[in-house]
Amino acid sequence: MKLIIAIVQDQDVPSLLDDLTEHEYGVTKLASTGGFLKSGNTTLLIGVEDEKVEHVLNIIEANCKTRDITTPLLTVTMPGDSYIPYPLEVKVGGATIFILNVERHIRL
Amino acid sequence: MKLIIAIIENEFTSKIIKSLTKNKYRTTKLSSTGGFLRSGNTTLLIGVEDEKVDDVIRLIEEECKDKKVMNGQDEITVGGANLFILDMDSFKRI
Numbered sequence: 001m002k003l004i005i006a007i008v009q010d011q012d013v014p015s016l017l018d019d020l021t022e023h024e025y026g027v028t029k030l031a032s033t034g035g036f037l038k039s040g041n042t043t044l045l046i047g048v049e050d051e052k053v054e055h056v057l058n059i060i061e062a063n064c065k066t067r068d069i070t071t072p073l074l075t076v077t078m079p080g081d082s083y084i085p086y087p088l089e090v091k092v093g094g095a096t097i098f099i100l101n102v103e104r105h106i107r108l
Numbered sequence: 109m110k111l112i113i114a115i116i117e118n119e120f121t122s123k124i125i126k127s128l129t130k131n132k133y134r135t136t137k138l139s140s141t142g143g144f145l146r147s148g149n150t151t152l153l154i155g156v157e158d159e160k161v162d163d164v165i166r167l168i169e170e171e172c173k174d175k176k177v178m179n180g181q182d183e184i185t186v187g188g189a190n191l192f193i194l195d196m197d198s199f200k201r202i
Contacts, residue, residue: 003113003192017143026190027143028115028151045113045140045151047192103110104193106165108172 001102002053004046007032008064008095013042016063020046025056047105057097066094109196110161112154114168115140116189121150123171124189128154133164147177155199165191 008016013029020027028045048056072085116124121137128135136153156164172188 001192003194017146021144025143028149029141029143030138030151044143045115045192047190100194102192103195104191106189106191106193108165108169108189108191 001105002048002050003100003102004044004048004053004056005098005100006044006046006060006095007034007097008042008044008060009093010040010042012064012093012095013044016044016060019059019063020056023055023059025052025059047102053099060095060097064093064095066091109199110156110158111194111196112152112156112161112164113192113194114152114154114189115142115191116150116152116168116172118148118150120172120188121152124152124168127167127171128152128164131163131167133160133167155196161193 017027017029025046025048030043030045032041032043033039034041046056068089068091070087071090072087114124125135125137133154133156138151138153140149140151141147142149154164168189168191176183
C-alpha cells in the first residue's frame with residue numbers, strides 16, 4: 001500500500017478529482033499554500049495499492065499540465081522610487097508528488 | 109515511531125480529539141474534503157511510539173461507527189474512519 005501526497009495547483013483540482021473518483025480512487029483534499037509564490041495550492045492524499053500507483057500518476061499527469069504564467073515580481077521599492085511592475089515568466093502547474101510506504105491501512 | 113493519518117467524518121472529530129488528548133496523545137487537526145462525496149471531513153496527524161499504535165486505533169474505533177449517507181437516491185455507507193499508518197524515520201521536537 002502506498003500513500004501518494006500530490007501538491008497541485010488549484011485550477012487543476014476539479015478535473016483531477018473527477019478523473020480520480022471516476023476510477024474509484026479515494027482522495028482527501030487539503031487546502032495548502034505554496035512556499036515560493038505564496039499562492040494557494042491543494043494537497044491531495046491518495047491511498048492506493050502498490051500496483052495502482054503508476055495508473056494514478058498517469059491520471060495526475062494528464063490533468064496537471066506545467067505551463068507559464070507572467071507574474072509581476074514584487075520588488076522592494078525605495079521611497080521616492082517609482083514602482084514599475086516587472087513581468088516575469090514563471091513556470092507553474094505540474095504536480096509535486098511524494099510516494100510514501102503505508103505499513104497498515106485500516107478502515108473502521 | 110509511527111505517524112497515523114486518520115481521515116474521519118466531521119461529526120466524530122470532537123469526540124475523538126477529546127478521547128485522544130485525555131489519553132495524552134497529541135494530534136494535529138487538518139480540515140479536508142473527501143474526493144467522492146465532496147463532503148467536508150477531518151484529517152488527524154497523530155505521532156505515536158510503535159507500541160502505542162494499537163491503543164490509538166482502539167480509541168478511534170470506539171468513537172467511530174459506519175454512517176449511512178444518501179447520495180442522490182442510493183444510500184451508501186460512509187466509513188467512520190480511514191487510517192494510514194506510516195513508519196517514521198525520526199521525530200524531533202524542537
